[in-house]
Amino acid sequence: MPETTINLSPSFFSEREKTLVSQGELTATTFLFESGVAGLRLQNSRGELVMLPYQGQQIWSAIMDGRNLTMKSMFDEPNPTKVYLETYGGFLIHCGVTAMGVPGPKDNHVLHGELPNAGFQKAHLVLGEDAKGRYIGLGGVYHHTVAFSNNYLAKPLVKLYENSTMFEVVLEIENLKNSPMELMYLAHINYRPVDNGRLVYSAPSTPEYIKVRTEIPTHIKFPDGYKEMVEDLALHPEKHNVLSPNKKYDPEVVLFIDYLADENGWSHTMQVLPDGSADYVKHKPEQLDHGVRWICRTADQDALGMIEAATAEPEGYTAEKAKGNIKIVKPKSTWRCEMEMGTIDKKEAAKIEKTVNTINKKTRRK
Numbered sequence: 001m002p003e004t005t006i007n008l009s010p011s012f013f014s015e016r017e018k019t020l021v022s023q024g025e026l027t028a029t030t031f032l033f034e035s036g037v038a039g040l041r042l043q044n045s046r047g048e049l050v051m052l053p054y055q056g057q058q059i060w061s062a063i064m065d066g067r068n069l070t071m072k073s074m075f076d077e078p079n080p081t082k083v084y085l086e087t088y089g090g091f092l093i094h095c096g097v098t099a100m101g102v103p104g105p106k107d108n109h110v111l112h113g114e115l116p117n118a119g120f121q122k123a124h125l126v127l128g129e130d131a132k133g134r135y136i137g138l139g140g141v142y143h144h145t146v147a148f149s150n151n152y153l154a155k156p157l158v159k160l161y162e163n164s165t166m167f168e169v170v171l172e173i174e175n176l177k178n179s180p181m182e183l184m185y186l187a188h189i190n191y192r193p194v195d196n197g198r199l200v201y202s203a204p205s206t207p208e209y210i211k212v213r214t215e216i217p218t219h220i221k222f223p224d225g226y227k228e229m230v231e232d233l234a235l236h237p238e239k240h241n242v243l244s245p246n247k248k249y250d251p252e253v254v255l256f257i258d259y260l261a262d263e264n265g266w267s268h269t270m271q272v273l274p275d276g277s278a279d280y281v282k283h284k285p286e287q288l289d290h291g292v293r294w295i296c297r298t299a300d301q302d303a304l305g306m307i308e309a310a311t312a313e314p315e316g317y318t319a320e321k322a323k324g325n326i327k328i329v330k331p332k333s334t335w336r337c338e339m340e341m342g343t344i345d346k347k348e349a350a351k352i353e354k355t356v357n358t359i360n361k362k363t364r365r366k
Helices: 224-236 317-323 346-362
Strands: 005-008 017-025 026-032 037-043 049-050 059-065 090-098 122-130 132-148 150-161 166-175 181-189 198-201 211-212 255-257 267-272 279-282 292-298 302-310 328-329 336-342
Touching: 017 122, 017 132, 026 049, 026 132, 037 059, 037 132, 037 150, 049 150, 059 292, 059 336, 090 150, 090 166, 181 336, 198 346, 224 255, 267 302, 267 346, 279 302, 279 346, 328 336, 336 346
Parallel strands: none
Antiparallel strands: 005 122, 017 026, 026 037, 037 049, 049 059, 090 181, 122 132, 132 150, 150 166, 166 336, 181 302, 181 328, 198 267, 211 255, 255 292, 267 279, 279 336, 292 302
């Protein structure tokens, strides 16, 4: 089945939700949020993704088998702004590309860079079939140009497959310059934590593989006892592997994880629910060689960034450059990463956990 592309136009979006295309169980509908932000709903027989085709191509929300996978936030809908914290609450937010993370005292970039709420000039719907089955998806192009500085294209693509609770995310960054380009990227994947969920992932739960951020960014206000909790977690990172309802991460905790890969190059991360099913993300450390985990459990926000696959730690451009964590894209070349995310059933979760245990037992730090 050849892939069909339907170019989108802002005129397709109105207050009344309308079906744009339907093929079997795969459907795409267009609408406007009350805020005026354009929304695209991709559906199959198992669930839906609501995406923002012209605002960062975020996955604003993900629902599978009737369960909302998306973090609890202070925002019922996206706002038409480029300011990161004024419209924060999406399931997947692309971060980067000229900079990423919390800006340090010597940085002049905004929080997580220009990509999260970038105004995409082009958006398109795709329908097709590949080795995983029939799919419907959203792609687009954001052209970022700053004279004497940057000139690149960001081209994300999300595919939702028939009868599947997993979906594929690909991002390509094309350097249009005749000179090398610096690149930073982080996939801010924000699941909703489930009380007593277990974190299972392809990295040993030791200080050798897991570092806890103990230096608190200036924009974070923390309560009494928080600093001691973080210091204890740095010594015993295995203590965060069960999401106890009695343990609050207020305002947040950030961990840096050295992921290990299976024989096919994939790393695995799960939140195993009490019923044995799991939220699941797989990524390739060869492409995204830094694993970031972000947990925030407060009265107003409840989020589990169980794996935010990245090219660097989120400490801002200057700090990451000093660590040697800035990627270089050659002139007229393209950098690419791919991930899969969603949910899996009890049987598949048990299979993945067995794989993870095998990886963690076989590999030893030399």
